[in-house]
Amino acid sequence: MLTVEEIKEIEHAIKLVPYKKAASVEALKVVQEHRRWISDGSLRDVAKFLDMSPEELDSVATFYNMIFRKEVGKHVILVCDSISCWVMGYENLRDQLFSRLGIKFGETTSDGLFTVLPNCCLGTCDCAPALMIDHDLYKNVKADELNDILKKYS
Amino acid sequence: MERPLTQHIRKDGRPLTLKEYEAVGGYQALRKLLVMTPKEVQTLVKESNLKGRGGAGFSTGLKWSFVPLDAPKPKYLITNADEMEPGTFKDRILLESTPHQLIEGMIIAAYAIQANISYVYLRWAYKTAAQAILTAIDEAATSGYLGKNILGSGYDLEMHLHIGVGRYMCGEETALLNSLEGKRATPRAKPPFPQVSGLFGKPTIVNNVETLCCLPHIINNGADWFKKLSLTGDAGTKIYGVSGKVKRPGAWELPMGVTLRELIEEHAGGMQDGLKFRGALPGGASTDFLVEEHLDVKMDYTSVAAAGSRLGTGTIVVLDDKTCPVGFVENLEHFFAQESCGFCTPCREGLPWVEKILSAIDSGAGKIDDLKLLEHHTKFLGPGNTFCAFAPGAMEPLQSALKYFRDDFEKHIHEHRCPY
Numbered sequence: 001m002l003t004v005e006e007i008k009e010i011e012h013a014i015k016l017v018p019y020k021k022a023a024s025v026e027a028l029k030v031v032q033e034h035r036r037w038i039s040d041g042s043l044r045d046v047a048k049f050l051d052m053s054p055e056e057l058d059s060v061a062t063f064y065n066m067i068f069r070k071e072v073g074k075h076v077i078l079v080c081d082s083i084s085c086w087v088m089g090y091e092n093l094r095d096q097l098f099s100r101l102g103i104k105f106g107e108t109t110s111d112g113l114f115t116v117l118p119n120c121c122l123g124t125c126d127c128a129p130a131l132m133i134d135h136d137l138y139k140n141v142k143a144d145e146l147n148d149i150l151k152k153y154s
Numbered sequence: 155m156e157r158p159l160t161q162h163i164r165k166d167g168r169p170l171t172l173k174e175y176e177a178v179g180g181y182q183a184l185r186k187l188l189v190m191t192p193k194e195v196q197t198l199v200k201e202s203n204l205k206g207r208g209g210a211g212f213s214t215g216l217k218w219s220f221v222p223l224d225a226p227k228p229k230y231l232i233t234n235a236d237e238m239e240p241g242t243f244k245d246r247i248l249l250e251s252t253p254h255q256l257i258e259g260m261i262i263a264a265y266a267i268q269a270n271i272s273y274v275y276l277r278w279a280y281k282t283a284a285q286a287i288l289t290a291i292d293e294a295a296t297s298g299y300l301g302k303n304i305l306g307s308g309y310d311l312e313m314h315l316h317i318g319v320g321r322y323m324c325g326e327e328t329a330l331l332n333s334l335e336g337k338r339a340t341p342r343a344k345p346p347f348p349q350v351s352g353l354f355g356k357p358t359i360v361n362n363v364e365t366l367c368c369l370p371h372i373i374n375n376g377a378d379w380f381k382k383l384s385l386t387g388d389a390g391t392k393i394y395g396v397s398g399k400v401k402r403p404g405a406w407e408l409p410m411g412v413t414l415r416e417l418i419e420e421h422a423g424g425m426q427d428g429l430k431f432r433g434a435l436p437g438g439a440s441t442d443f444l445v446e447e448h449l450d451v452k453m454d455y456t457s458v459a460a461a462g463s464r465l466g467t468g469t470i471v472v473l474d475d476k477t478c479p480v481g482f483v484e485n486l487e488h489f490f491a492q493e494s495c496g497f498c499t500p501c502r503e504g505l506p507w508v509e510k511i512l513s514a515i516d517s518g519a520g521k522i523d524d525l526k527l528l529e530h531h532t533k534f535l536g537p538g539n540t541f542c543a544f545a546p547g548a549m550e551p552l553q554s555a556l557k558y559f560r561d562d563f564e565k566h567i568h569e570h571r572c573p574y
């Protein structure tokens with residue numbers, strides 16, 4: 001079931017486009033904003049609201065890497081694995097992060113706090129290597145700073 | 155040296171408010187614009203020789219002229235702010251620091267094609283930019299620069315911010331349109347071109363952030379002034395960037411046509427101590443390598459093309475002599491294999507194959523015939539064989555690496571290990 005709040009936000013998105021289906025990406029964003037990820041149940045609810053089949057909406061949802069179709073932790077860590085960061089030490093940073101958290105890409109810590117994912121160029125290549133945690137961008141990240149960075153999230 | 159696009163950027167990086175932007179001449183171009191005819195604006199921009207800064211370098215004025223001016227409403231103007239080309243970070247600077255400059259540029263472009271609806275298509279990762287743009291759109295609307303009957307001219311323009319949800323392909327302009335329509339971001343067949351049938355089937359122009367930011371200055375100062383900013387035949391300034399193991403990575407607005415050497419040695423401070431320059435991608439991941447013999451190439455569309463590459467986004471990624479060129483290209487092809495939209499077979503199947511071969515070579519398991527296979531792919535995924543420009547772009551760094559760093563590939567294969 002979509003909440004009243006979610007419905008209000010999706011309806012606002014629909015107003016800006018010529019037909020309902022065109023708001024599908026926006027609608028998925030709205031629901032993910034509230035629920036962190038898009039479960040099969042959420043997907044069906046959104047599809048119904050937009051008069052789409054769940055399959056059709058899923059073909060959209062699974063195309064975009066920032067729509068999460070699997071459950072993610074409270075905080076999502078995105079590590080830039082593109083070229084400038086690779087040159088500047090991405091692999092070491094990644095390995096340190098893995099061993100600090102005890103997980104690999106695509107996994108979530110057992111306390112549900114962090115999910116770590118690789119990500120394409122974050123657009124801050126002159127300050128490589130870089131990573132993002134939720135809305136926060138970290139530049140020129142050194143492996144020995146990871147502890148202090150992670151401490152900020154609970 | 156004039157730096158029209160970046161001279162007013164604040165040191166602390168905070169975006170210029172509307173008042174601050176007006177105090178340095180902001181929205182004066184808009185006033186001039188509204189007494190010109192759309193055709194006059196198109197002609198002026200055509201004469202200025204402004205070429206699209208999104209990578210392809212097509213004449214902006216010419217592109218606009220394909221929009222049927224008398225087409226029924228609505229028409230659309232879209233800013234491509236999806237910046238995701240690995241190694242590219244130039245639009246971010248403009249978006250975060252001078253959002254009103256972009257908005258004024260968008261109004262100019264929209265007026266030139268008589269569009270009444272405009273979008274900024276922004277990538278999700280640019281959180282600071284999103285806030286800056288939202289605030290700026292609000293301020294502009296409150297002051298009568300956006301909305302109905304702009305400054306009493308009878309011209310209407312609404313503006314929306316759309317934030318994407320990932321995927322490099324969203325930057326390709328027809329895929330961007332599909333994405334805005336709530337579909338998978340796969341490209342569309344051309345023709346029909348978006349100028350005739352774009353967003354929701356209506357005439358649409360998609361322009362890059364940096365392209366649009368040039369427009370207020372062209373309206374204010376004229377076509378000749380804009381041409382004279384450049385050192386070469388390609389007009390204007392350019393926001394160049396350098397990343398990799400140089401002393402001072404960064405981005406700088408400079409006259410179009412400075413040399414690769416000047417960018418690396420002067421602006422980026424040269425290579426880090428103990429390292430030598432081996433090569434560079436001149437304009438993002440999908441451009442051919444330039445090497446030492448090209449250091450004096452002028453970084454404009456024409457000269458970089460003559461040197462066998464493309465200016466692309468003008469943001470340079472440097473390869474040094476202690477970094478493995480095979481690993482470098484493997485990283486690029488991993489990106490491309492992952493970001494392929496999967497719509498056409500050569501790209502969907504070919505890129506993962508290329509990545510696997512490179513990974514085998516890098517780990518010492520490559521065979522000498524693998525180089526032939528890679529070469530075959532550079533042709534098979536080249537221009538004309540795939541549905542969009544993505545796969546040919548992916549082949550550019552590979553084909554030039556095979557040419558310039560062939561010894562390194564062979565050494566990996568003969569020694570069964572990475573020599574770096």
Ligand SMILES: Cc1cc2nc3c(=O)[nH]c(=O)nc-3n(C[C@H](O)[C@H](O)[C@H](O)COP(=O)(O)O)c2cc1C
Pocket residue numbers: 205206207208209210211212214234235236237238239322323324325326327328360361362363365366542543544
């Ligand atoms: C795979 C691919 C990705 C692209 N990504 C971008 C991008 O992120 N930003 C951009 O401005 N242009 C991008 N382009 C180029 C656009 O298709 C289009 O040419 C450009 O936005 C037009 O603007 P301009 O004429 O002002 O350069 C991309 C092209 C391709 C093939």
Ligand code: SF4
Pocket residue numbers: 323341493494495496497498499501502540541542543544545
């Ligand atoms: S070339 Fe690649 S990105 Fe372009 S349409 Fe084909 S599969 Fe998609």
Ligand code: FES
Pocket residue numbers: 080081082083084085086120121122123124125128129130240241242
């Ligand atoms: S390559 Fe990592 S931010 Fe651009």
